[in-house]
Amino acid sequence: MRTAARIVPVVLATLLLAGLALPPAGAVPSPTPATTLQFYGGEVRAVAQIGTTIYVGGSFTGVGYGSPTIARAHLVALDATTGLHLPGFDPRADDDVNALLRSPDGTRLYAGGIFNNVRGCTSCDRLAMLDPATGVANTAFGPQPNAAVLKLALAGNTLFAGGTFASVKGRRRVRLAAANATTGAVGSMALHANGAVRDLAVNPAAPPCTWPGRSPRVAGVTRYNFASVAIGSRTLTAGNPNIHASGWGWRRRRTAPPPT
Secondary structure, eight states, X not given: OOOOOOEXXXXXXXSOGGGOOXXXXXXXXXXXXXXXXXXXXXXXXXXXXXXXXXXXXXXXXXXXXXSOOBOOOSEEEEETXXXXXXXXXXXXXXXXXXXXXXXXXXXXEEEEESOSOBTXXXXXXXXXXXXXXXXXXXXXXXXXXXXXXXXXXXXXXXXXXXXXXXXXXXEEOOSEEEEEXXXXXXXXXXXXXXXXXXXXXXXXXXXXXXXEESOSEETTEEOOSEEEEEXXXXXXXXOOOOOOSOOOOOOOOOSSOOOO
């Protein structure tokens, strides 16, 4: 029996993040204390959960309970039950966090964005592997994309990254790359999307990796705004929805409704 190839969907966009004029978040100090953690000075862009801990990334510059009195910018942890800040997690990312992803066993937290430093780790710029308890970065893991990471996805021990970058670890990987999820070693996949990759999704049943965005070509082949890659071969699949509008996200839908 032949095993179906794994595929990843991906969204592409020619508009770089640097060119986006995103409005600032409207959060302002409250006259009354809040009972759950609040975010100030920017946006929330990514959320991940490991056990009872929720991790939040974004462009915010402070958090607190009615005012930004806690110095936690861009990445913070809170208790999923109480909504209270967890001070033990202190990654100190120096710029925006756009993507968060947990490892299947919950021992690693991946962060992607435009940061250059995470708790003193200068080799962790724009893509880092963190200790979920402390926020300390693994200094041996350093793919180092040269521009923004917008989205992350995992398939087995392969970490896929999409964004606006043109190289990873000094190797030409235009806006889409695959790396070893443990070591950070850059994989052989070199499809070179000509627009930003904004989202990634892995199909766990017959896995391809799929992405949306706003780009007419991937690996030199016409794929308007949506493409999929066979994970095993790292090659573009024949699927071509031919979507003539920019995309920001993709989600896989069950072929049958879940049991009630």
